[in-house]
Amino acid sequence: MAEEVKVFRTWSSPFALRVIWALKLKGVEFDTIYEDLSNKSPLLLQYNPIHKKVPVLVHNGKVICESLVILEYIDETWKQNPLLPEDPHQQANARFWAKFGDDKVLQSIAWGVVPMEGKELEEGVLATLESLKYLEEEIRGKKFFGGETIGLADIALGWLAYYLDIFEEILGLKLIDQEKFPSLAAWKQEFANAPIIHENWPDRDKLVNKFVAMREAKLGKETPK
Amino acid sequence: MAEEVKVFRTWSSPFALRVIWALKLKGVEFDTIYEDLSNKSPLLLQYNPIHKKVPVLVHNGKVICESLVILEYIDETWKQNPLLPEDPHQQANARFWAKFGDDKVLQSIAWGVVPMEGKELEEGVLATLESLKYLEEEIRGKKFFGGETIGLADIALGWLAYYLDIFEEILGLKLIDQEKFPSLAAWKQEFANAPIIHENWPDRDKLVNKFVAMREAKLGKETPK
Numbered sequence: 211m212a213e214e215v216k217v218f219r220t221w222s223s224p225f226a227l228r229v230i231w232a233l234k235l236k237g238v239e240f241d242t243i244y245e246d247l248s249n250k251s252p253l254l255l256q257y258n259p260i261h262k263k264v265p266v267l268v269h270n271g272k273v274i275c276e277s278l279v280i281l282e283y284i285d286e287t288w289k290q291n292p293l294l295p296e297d298p299h300q301q302a303n304a305r306f307w308a309k310f311g312d313d314k315v316l317q318s319i320a321w322g323v324v325p326m327e328g329k330e331l332e333e334g335v336l337a338t339l340e341s342l343k344y345l346e347e348e349i350r351g352k353k354f355f356g357g358e359t360i361g362l363a364d365i366a367l368g369w370l371a372y373y374l375d376i377f378e379e380i381l382g383l384k385l386i387d388q389e390k391f392p393s394l395a396a397w398k399q400e401f402a403n404a405p406i407i408h409e410n411w412p413d414r415d416k417l418v419n420k421f422v423a424m425r426e427a428k429l430g431k432e433t434p435k
Numbered sequence: 436m437a438e439e440v441k442v443f444r445t446w447s448s449p450f451a452l453r454v455i456w457a458l459k460l461k462g463v464e465f466d467t468i469y470e471d472l473s474n475k476s477p478l479l480l481q482y483n484p485i486h487k488k489v490p491v492l493v494h495n496g497k498v499i500c501e502s503l504v505i506l507e508y509i510d511e512t513w514k515q516n517p518l519l520p521e522d523p524h525q526q527a528n529a530r531f532w533a534k535f536g537d538d539k540v541l542q543s544i545a546w547g548v549v550p551m552e553g554k555e556l557e558e559g560v561l562a563t564l565e566s567l568k569y570l571e572e573e574i575r576g577k578k579f580f581g582g583e584t585i586g587l588a589d590i591a592l593g594w595l596a597y598y599l600d601i602f603e604e605i606l607g608l609k610l611i612d613q614e615k616f617p618s619l620a621a622w623k624q625e626f627a628n629a630p631i632i633h634e635n636w637p638d639r640d641k642l643v644n645k646f647v648a649m650r651e652a653k654l655g656k657e658t659p660k
Contacts, residue, residue, distance in 0.1 A: 260535065260569055269524075272524045274524065274527045274531075275531060276530075276531055276534060278530075278534075279527050279530045279531050279534065280527070282526065282527065282530060283523050283524070283526070283527040286523040286526060287523045298508050298511040298512045299494075299497045299499065299508070301507065301508070301511060302499045302504050302505070302507065302508040305501075305503075305504045305507060306499075306500060306501055306504050309501055309503075309504065310485065344485055
């Protein structure tokens with residue numbers, strides 16, 4: 211096999227996990243390069259000079275950055291187990307929810323709500339619940355956002371199925387509860403337990419420690435004693 | 436012709452312009468619904484309940500939101516004059532620069548730099564110039580980001596070719612000058628003058644007034660007397 215496929219990731223990045231999942235769902239073999247973002251490798255800086263972030267996919271010397279762009283590339287390059295449906299309107303829906311997840315949920319929870327407290331936290335939680343309601347409506351009656359199989363939107367939103375519990379634990383509150391979000395809760399379980407997804411979650415305790423440290427650092431900065 | 440194509444836009448939105456340009460480049464006929472964002476129509480709220488924004492494309496009853504998602508839909512639905520190249524890596528590049536333009540240039544200039552002053556403005560301008568340097572490198576030696584013809588990245592970045600001059604006028608400074616950004620300046624001219632693009636720019640004076648008012652409102656709010 212002359213094909214070279216390399217993924218630059220960190221152990222914890224939910225964006226990088228998307229690329230890992232997509233390649234594994236496609237059955238594409240690849241090499242993994244683990245990056246330490248506090249000491250980025252010269253190769254990472256060379257391949258992604260603009261954002262200096264993971265994930266980066268290198269395929270036969272061609273470099274692709276930005277996780278959602280990489281997912282499209284993977285789907286276009288390896289046609290088996292498609293991530294996007296054939297129908298243009300269903301494709302648009304998948305892209306819409308992937309983008310919604312990034313713009314309105316991931317950023318607002320992980321880098322917004324998690325390092326908040328008091329009134330700011332309350333408001334952030336309310337905004338997050340509003341966004342989650344839209345996801346609940348969209349997934350109602352379906353197994354996956356992609357229908358019967360895991361698709362682009364599932365992969366993009368997949369972090370919810372594991373990281374959200376961790377955020378809830380750190381903040382001491384429940385965001386997706388069974389009663390208010392029955393369909394989203396069912397999807398979380400379905401997705402998290404799918405074999406290829408399940409096998410690739412990062413270490414839970416390490417993630418808790420990482421986000422606790424991030425929260426403390428940020429709160430400390432914003433409310434100096 | 437039984438096909439129904441409707442675009443919800445405002446007179447000034449650069450996001451909506453993308454959809455207008457793409458449909459016109461494809462030669463697709465459509466009806467335009469002008470929205471007043473201070474008094475949104477029930478139809479806009481029904482079609483885009485989440486973001487409540489323009490543009491919205493309605494094609495034979497199917498609703499598509501988010502300008503970059505709409506561009507992909509248009510390209511997938513009407514195959515003539517492709518916006519994306521065949522090659523997956525070139526596709527990825529086009530998507531990367533479209534996203535870069537939104538994340539790092541459009542948001543940071545229009546809603547960031549334009550309503551700033553003093554030291555904050557200086558820093559914003561420096562960050563913008565950093566981003567523009569990447570665009571300069573990318574467009575060097577090419578007519579369009581898409582190569583010989585206007586593609587997805589050109590349409591996504593197209594606002595630069597008209598709105599940037601207006602922002603420069605309002606701020607009283609030059610961001611893309613001929614000397615530092617010769618290739619980007621050439622692209623601006625090439626793009627702005629392409630017939631379908633040229634015919635669809637909004638009224639310049641009205642845009643100046645709109646952004647002056649936005650700047651004043653925001654500055655007034657942030658530094659109350």
